[in-house]
Amino acid sequence: MTRNVQILSTGSYVPERVVTNAEVDSLLGESTSEWLINHVGIRERRWMAPDQVTSDFIVEASNKALDRAGISASDLDLIVVSTDTPDYLSPSTSVVVQAKLGAEKAGCYDINSACAGWVTALDQGARYLMTEPAMRHILVAR
Numbered sequence: 001m002t003r004n005v006q007i008l009s010t011g012s013y014v015p016e017r018v019v020t021n022a023e024v025d026s027l028l029g030e031s032t033s034e035w036l037i038n039h040v041g042i043r044e045r046r047w048m049a050p051d052q053v054t055s056d057f058i059v060e061a062s063n064k065a066l067d068r069a070g071i072s073a074s075d076l077d078l079i080v081v082s083t084d085t086p087d088y089l090s091p092s093t094s095v096v097v098q099a100k101l102g103a104e105k106a107g108c109y110d111i112n113s114a115c116a117g118w119v120t121a122l123d124q125g126a127r128y129l130m131t132e133p134a135m136r137h138i139l140v141a142r
Helices: 021-028 033-040 054-069 093-101 114-131
Strands: 017-020 044-047 078-082 107-111 138-141
Touching: 017 021, 021 033, 054 093, 054 138, 078 093, 078 114, 093 107, 093 138, 107 114, 114 138
Parallel strands: 078 107, 078 138
Antiparallel strands: 017 044
């Protein structure tokens, strides 16, 4: 029997600090602004605060997604985190997210697939839901 899988909600978070091209230019000591605007459309970017780590971003976005889905962290069966910028080499960032969310019963693991990470993690989460009848809610984060 095939189980249908659906995305219940999404959440996002960006750091508060906005850094303009002019600020980057002053740090580099040369102008990159014109090239960035003309070739990739970048006028500004967000930088994390010195006390922030990847799991902080994931937790902020996850709380929004959980709230929108109408479920709590205790409902999660699995947390899959795709990142090239982990908090630590060990333990995995997913374990840190699990602790910060209070998702005590959720299994968790990280994957590192660079640009394909989000799609890879989403695919893995969907496959768990399709093949493991006991699983109902999986958090996939990048």
